[in-house]
Amino acid sequence: MGTDPATPGTGAVPPAGWYDDGTGKQRWWDGSRWTDEYIDLRDRSTELRTDAGQPATGVAGPGWFDDQRGRRRWWDGRQWTAAVQYSGEEQELAGIVIDGRWIHFGELSQPVAGVEASIEQGSTLLSRPAFTSSAVQRRLWGPGGAITSRRLTKAIERPRTYLVITGEEGVWVSPLGEQTVSRSREFATWVNSSAQHYRYR
Incomplete structure (x- = not known):
């Protein structure tokens, strides 16, 4: 103690x-x-x-x-x-917050080391077996909570752009508005740089 x-x-x-x-x-x-x-x-x-x-x-x-x-x-x-x-130095986009060694999405949190951020179209995501299997395995999360295989095609709109965070604790997808798409690339780069930085610490 x-x-x-x-x-x-x-x-x-x-x-x-x-x-x-x-x-x-x-x-x-x-x-x-x-x-x-x-x-x-x-x-x-x-x-x-x-x-x-x-x-x-x-x-x-x-x-x-x-x-x-x-x-x-x-x-x-x-x-x-x-x-x-948060610390006051956090970065946030589309409900996903990165703050030092941690990344958060609503109630979910995971270490930033080892996560990968990407910007993807819904149609691209739905065509990837690894992405759709994350819904079957109940490891896919959106702003409304878990996305199951039953809800997948309703939760992920083909023409929409998403911020995707893939990590050991699951896949997080958050829809982006048209005005945030350009900022999202900077945010994804920040997440990926942080993930690399903390991976070996």
Whole structure:
């Protein structure tokens, strides 16, 4: 477990509350010591638990917590919400956000290392067996969520242009408006450069 959560520069011990304990968890500090109550923010479906696995008596108050996926998420006191904060240096296009080592699409996140971005016509995508098989394997996502093989031809319009992110955790497709197509090429180049940069780090 981490060190006591002293106030930086003062050495003063903070009041009871939820603090980062240095292990990727928000742990309850009772004002004098760490307790067994924690929130493991690396688990997207996390609930407050004790080490014994029993529901904890205390519940973390509302607040912003690091989700260990390159952003901060709002915990409303009962569950995670859709509200997120990024570093302030993020790049966003068509609902896809790249921020340092992570790339995000709605609720989905994956490390940017190893992803590939491309700009594709719907007709080209639908003619590729590897793309259509991603729908069969339930690894294809659009702005409305998972795109299954049953929904594929309705979700992907042949004449439309899409920003496509392909990575280990699936394929993300986001439709582009006419005014964003030129900017999308710059964005795809940025994603691919970042993917190469972080691949070997």
